[in-house]
Amino acid sequence: MVTTLVASRVSPGRVGAVIGRNVGALRSGPSYWIVLLSGFFEPLLYLLSIGVGVGALVGDLTVDGRTMSYASFVAPAMLAVSAMSGALAETTFNFFFKLKYMKTFEAVLATPVRPIEIAVGELVWAIVRGSLYTAIFLVVMVAMGLAEPGWAVAAFPATVLVGLAFGGLGMAVSTLMRGWQDFDLMGTGQFALFLFSGTFSPVQDYPVGVEVLIQITPLYHAVELVRGLCMGVLEWGLLGHAVYLAALAGAGVWFASRRLTRVLCD
C-alpha cells in the first residue's frame, strides 16, 4: 500500500534531478571525490587486520555444522558493513548538512520538487555510493578466495537491499538530529552494531538475552543475508532477513519525507 501511495506522488524526472545535484557536486571539484573514496577503506582494513590477521591466531571456525576459515566468516560481514557505512555516510552527515546548514532542501522545495522526491532521490544516491563500495569489496573477496564468483554476483543485490535499509534509517535519524553532538551518539550506536551483529563472532555464542537483542537490530539481518549468499547457503531464513530490511527501508523513507514536510514546509 505504501508503495502505491509513494509511486502515485513521485515523479521520476524530479527524483532524477535530486540525484543530479550530487552528480553535479562530483563535477564541481575534487572535494566530494575525496569524501567518496575515503569511505571505502575502513571495512577493507578490518578485513585485513582482523579477518586475516586475527584469523591466523583463531584458526578455523565451525558454525551450524559448517567449518570455514575465520577470514571467510568475517569477509561477508565486512561486505554488509561496507554497504551500511556507504549508505549511512551519505544519509546522515551529508543529508543532515544539506538539511540543516546548507539549506539545500529549502532551496529545492521552492521548485516543483516534493519532500518525498527529495527522500527517494537522496536514498537512490546513497545506494549508488554504497554499491560502489560493495562492488569493489566483492572483487577483493573473490581475488582473495573468500567467495565464489557466482555467489559474489548473487550477494550484490543483497548489498543493495542493505544499503536501502540503512539509507532509509539514516535519513529518518538525520531529520531528528539536533546538532553535531547527536552524531557522536549515533557513531557509538553504529560501532556497537559493527562489533556485535555476528560480524566477528557467531551470535549463538552470546547469552540468550543478548542474542535476542542483537536479532532485533538491522545489521544482524544484513550480515546473515549477505553471509548466506556469499557462502551459497540458501535457506528460507534469508527471505525473512530480506523482508526485515525492505520494511526498514520503506519505513525510513516514509518517516523522513514526513519529517521533511514538518520541518521545512511550515
Place this chain on the structure above:
Amino acid sequence: MADQPLIYARGLVKRFGEFTAVDGIDLDVAPGEAFGFLGPNGAGKSSTMRMIGCVSTPTTGELRILGMDAVHDGPRIRARLGVCPQLDNLDPDLTVRENLVTYARYFGLSRAESRRRADELLEFVQLGDRAGGKVEPLSGGMKRRLTIARAMVNDPDLVLLDEPTTGLDPQARHLLWERLFRLKQRGTTLVLTTHYMDEAEQLCDRLVVMDGGRIVAEGSPRSLIETYSTAEVVEVRFPGMPEAGPRFAAALEGVGKRVDPLPDRVLVYVDDGDAALAEIHRRGLEPSSVLVRRSTLEDVFLHLTGRTLVD
C-alpha cells in the same frame, strides 16, 4: 488571464501553535505589477511570502496564485514561480554555473536547455567570468545576483524576493535594483519584502504596510505619503535637548499638522516647509539646526508602525 489577479488572498491566516504570524489579510496583485510588503521584523511578511511561494500551508483563508489553489496545486504553481529567499541558500558544493544548471533540472528542463539558460542568466547578472568557480569566494552582492539568476531559471511569471538587498553595499544595491527594474520592464510580476524605504519607493508600484500580522495601510508610495504624512518635514534641533525637548515640542504645537518629538530632534509635519520655518522664528524660537525635507515613506512607516524597536 489579464483581468484575473496573479495573487488573490482573502482572510489569509497563518498560526504557529499559539502564535498568529499572519492575522487575516486580503491581497490582489495584478500581472506585471511590482508589489511590496513593508513592515518591521515579525510583522508577518516572510510568513506571507512562504504561503505565496506554496511552501507553507495557510492555516485558514483562501489563497489563489496564477489562478490555481495554493494548497492543492503547489507543484504546478511553484513551477511558474521564482523565489529569492532572505538568506542565500546557494549550494556551496557546486560551481556557480552548476548551481543554475542543477536548479533548472528541478523544473524538468532538459540538460541542454538548462545549460543554455544558465549561461544566458550568468551574463544577465554579470557573473559570466565566475561561472566555473565555487560560490564561497563570491561577495555578498554577487551571491545575491546569483540567487536572483537562479530564481529566473524557469522563466517565471512571478518572482518573490524576500529582502533582496539586505546587507549589501550601495553599489551592489543599485546594480540589483537596475536588474530588477529590467525584469519588471519585461513584464515579470515582482513581489518583494523590504524594510528599506528607498527600495520600496524605487521598485514598487504598490505596497502594503504590515504590522502585527495585519495590513495597516495600502497604496502607491506617493499616495501613502499623501495619506499618512504631509508634503514636507521640518527637522529642528535645540540647545539643551533631550531635557528641553518636551518644552520645545509644546512651543511648536500648531506650526504644522503634527509634531513628533524625538530624543535628539523635533519633527514637524507641514505642507510648506519655508512658511513653517518663518512661523518658528516668528514665535521667537531659535533652533541650533534646521532641515527642511520632503516627506518619505519612512515617515509613513514610522507613523504607522511606531518607533518602538521590534526584534
